[in-house]
Amino acid sequence: MGNHHFRKDIMKKIIIPLLISATALFAAISPTRVGPVSQYGQLVAGKNSSGKGQIYGSCDGVVTGKEVQVRGMSLYWSLLSKATDFWSEAAISTMVKDMKIQIIRAAMATGTEDWGEYKGYAIDPNTQKKFMKTVVEAAIKQDIYVIIDWHSHEATNQTASSKAFFSEMAKEYGSYDNVIFEIFNEPTDQSWSSIRSYANEIVSEIRKYSDNLVLVGNPNWDQQPNKATGNEVSGGNIAYTFHYYAGSHSTSGEGANALKAMNAGLSVFVSEWGTGNADGGGNVASANSNWQSWLNTHKLSWANWSASKIDEGTAAFSGGSSPNSLQYTASGSAVKGYLASNPSSYKACPTGGNSGNGDSGNTGTGDSGNTGNGGIGNGNYAQAPLLDDFEDGDLISAWGGEWFTYTDANNDGASTAQMSPSEGNGSAKGVKLSYSLNKGNYQYSPFAGLAVYMNPEASTVDLSQCQTITYDYKGSAHRFRVESPVNGDYAFFGAEQSQSSSWKTVSLSWNDLQQPNGWGEAKNISDVRNSVSAFSWQYEGDNGTSSELWIDNVVCNGLPNAMYKPTQNLMNVVLLNNGVELSLPESNMTYVEIYDMLGNRKFQRQSFMNAGTHFIGTDILSAGTYIMRVRQGKNNHQIRIQKR
Numbered sequence: 001m002g003n004h005h006f007r008k009d010i011m012k013k014i015i016i017p018l019l020i021s022a023t024a025l026f027a028a029i030s031p032t033r034v035g036p037v038s039q040y041g042q043l044v045a046g047k048n049s050s051g052k053g054q055i056y057g058s059c060d061g062v063v064t065g066k067e068v069q070v071r072g073m074s075l076y077w078s079l080l081s082k083a084t085d086f087w088s089e090a091a092i093s094t095m096v097k098d099m100k101i102q103i104i105r106a107a108m109a110t111g112t113e114d115w116g117e118y119k120g121y122a123i124d125p126n127t128q129k130k131f132m133k134t135v136v137e138a139a140i141k142q143d144i145y146v147i148i149d150w151h152s153h154e155a156t157n158q159t160a161s162s163k164a165f166f167s168e169m170a171k172e173y174g175s176y177d178n179v180i181f182e183i184f185n186e187p188t189d190q191s192w193s194s195i196r197s198y199a200n201e202i203v204s205e206i207r208k209y210s211d212n213l214v215l216v217g218n219p220n221w222d223q224q225p226n227k228a229t230g231n232e233v234s235g236g237n238i239a240y241t242f243h244y245y246a247g248s249h250s251t252s253g254e255g256a257n258a259l260k261a262m263n264a265g266l267s268v269f270v271s272e273w274g275t276g277n278a279d280g281g282g283n284v285a286s287a288n289s290n291w292q293s294w295l296n297t298h299k300l301s302w303a304n305w306s307a308s309k310i311d312e313g314t315a316a317f318s319g320g321s322s323p324n325s326l327q328y329t330a331s332g333s334a335v336k337g338y339l340a341s342n343p344s345s346y347k348a349c350p351t352g353g354n355s356g357n358g359d360s361g362n363t364g365t366g367d368s369g370n371t372g373n374g375g376i377g378n379g380n381y382a383q384a385p386l387l388d389d390f391e392d393g394d395l396i397s398a399w400g401g402e403w404f405t406y407t408d409a410n411n412d413g414a415s416t417a418q419m420s421p422s423e424g425n426g427s428a429k430g431v432k433l434s435y436s437l438n439k440g441n442y443q444y445s446p447f448a449g450l451a452v453y454m455n456p457e458a459s460t461v462d463l464s465q466c467q468t469i470t471y472d473y474k475g476s477a478h479r480f481r482v483e484s485p486v487n488g489d490y491a492f493f494g495a496e497q498s499q500s501s502s503w504k505t506v507s508l509s510w511n512d513l514q515q516p517n518g519w520g521e522a523k524n525i526s527d528v529r530n531s532v533s534a535f536s537w538q539y540e541g542d543n544g545t546s547s548e549l550w551i552d553n554v555v556c557n558g559l560p561n562a563m564y565k566p567t568q569n570l571m572n573v574v575l576l577n578n579g580v581e582l583s584l585p586e587s588n589m590t591y592v593e594i595y596d597m598l599g600n601r602k603f604q605r606q607s608f609m610n611a612g613t614h615f616i617g618t619d620i621l622s623a624g625t626y627i628m629r630v631r632q633g634k635n636n637h638q639i640r641i642q643k644r
Helices: 036-040 089-099 125-142 159-173 192-206 255-261 288-297 331-341 525-529
Strands: 043-047 053-055 073-075 101-109 145-151 181-183 212-216 238-245 268-274 300-306 384-386 402-407 418-420 428-435 449-452 468-475 479-483 493-499 500-509 536-541 546-557 572-576 579-584 587-596 599-607 610-615 624-632 636-644
Touching: 036 636, 053 255, 073 089, 073 331, 089 125, 089 331, 101 125, 101 268, 101 300, 101 384, 125 145, 125 159, 145 159, 159 192, 192 212, 238 255, 255 268, 384 500, 402 418, 402 428, 428 449, 449 546, 468 479, 479 546, 493 500, 500 546, 572 636, 579 587, 579 624
Parallel strands: 073 101, 073 300, 101 145, 145 181, 181 212, 212 238, 238 268, 268 300
Antiparallel strands: 043 053, 384 546, 402 449, 418 428, 428 546, 449 536, 468 500, 468 546, 479 493, 479 536, 572 579, 579 610, 587 599, 587 624, 624 636
16 A cells, blocks of 8 residues: 655745845725724634524634624615715714614625616726725724625626626735625525535635635525525635515515524525615515514624615615715614614724734734634644644644645645635634545555644654544545654554544544554554654545545644743734834744745745844735744744735
8 A cells, every 4th residue: 555645845945035125015904993893803604502503703703602793784786876975984984983883785786787877897897896995994994894795686697707806805805804705695596506606616716815704695585595505605604695675574484594594504694684675665664673583583693775875765864964974764763773782882802803904813913822713823832732723714733833735646646635724613614625536657546635734843743641632524534644753654653534424523542543554664652652743634545536524623632731832922023015024033043934825835934044123025925815924943923914
């Protein structure tokens, strides 16, 4: 058997010259107050202890009783001044103060709409993107959530333009916890299969740059989220939209579809609802009271249609309203009353909040020990036994080691493997390995795998105090392996695991781990425990095999302390308009690495650097969001940067 393991190319030590050019630009939008985003963090799709789909905040994580319900307004189509007057910073600020909104939905016209004053994205993309960016940046300043809504009934016919739009939005704003992506508003007669195919393609594009919540539409005007049950959209952190109008729909009718989806484990988000009829007309229906009780009972987040002074019964504002002064219709008064119970003040999450500017968890450029999305603070190598729960989304473990894939390709095989952030076991995030085996010219059985180094240096660690290794998985059969240089012939100790269609928890003692039968030099497991370099999950099998494996919550039970926790961090990293400034406390070998949001290393420099200030330009990087890690001796720093 050819159970060999060779590292991926990205792990080779390649020295890249330091860049001094001043063309890089880093975005920095800071909130002007402490709002719901600072308190809750990134919104994440998860399940409660009963398996019911809900929305949570990354601050508290996916914990029963900590579900998050945010409530606010949806802007009207960005086509008429009676609507676009409120696509402004002033209007968002006014709605926050007067209505206590926690979320704003930006319903951008996407097609060939021409309403005289403004045209849809397909005709005039620049104007529409300007509207969108104004609202998004206003929401970030107000520390509220914002839905970037591709407001189309025909999105499946707009895949190319939708992908380009969301790619740009995710690059520019995907690092901000405020942002939610709604990729398809109200499909009409499209099948779920067609919707899902489109959604998978758009989500895949977004996931290149952001792990933020994505909202997916469903058949019959977003009234059948249950259609996604058992055939969900890929990519992790997905919720399914539900729309209703109180004068046309009922909780026992259309609402039952939403509950079916939630009870099946899908998270649901009411991104649009109206007080009157489905056509936007009618008076404030008596059924609104029942609907509000239903929303609150099930802790469903919502945005009311519409924050406009359009001549429709469901418009919230009357004709005399302006961005700085709101006058309410009957519908607007009712909605304002529902919003009155929103908090008047918020308390910032102790583990970090708005992550758009600065490091992974704190605004500005402070210590990176806390992550903005409630995961493990990798910069300070969080306390063992948790190796990684993936909630921080950077594919660097809590002990500082890199996650990576490997195949038989370096042995003349042609297998492929891809790693991506994905759903977790009852949480927003895990990691997914997608592989395809191709024997090529490899003489043994083809293989592919997923692995993680034990520390930033990819050196060995002593796990002698670790009693058991646990992890969650679903998907492909595989062999879990403990890699060590003790096994110079790659005959690593491990344990076989069977295929599982649902999440399964594995708990392994050292005695459960065995070397492969029939080859390799026999070694003692005690020697391996004292010198572990990596954990890996490998599939070896038939030519042509393709499958997927999800991993979450890797724990080494019994370890009392962190592996490489710095005793003191005297390093400072400052974002500049043209790059990054490093202030180093000592003269020593220094490692600078920049990773994209999928864990791919885009920049590496290792050299002896003197104490003092050093500048790093970033011309080599394309626009997008990155994690920058700097190590010098016992000093470590991690910071999230966004390049335009």
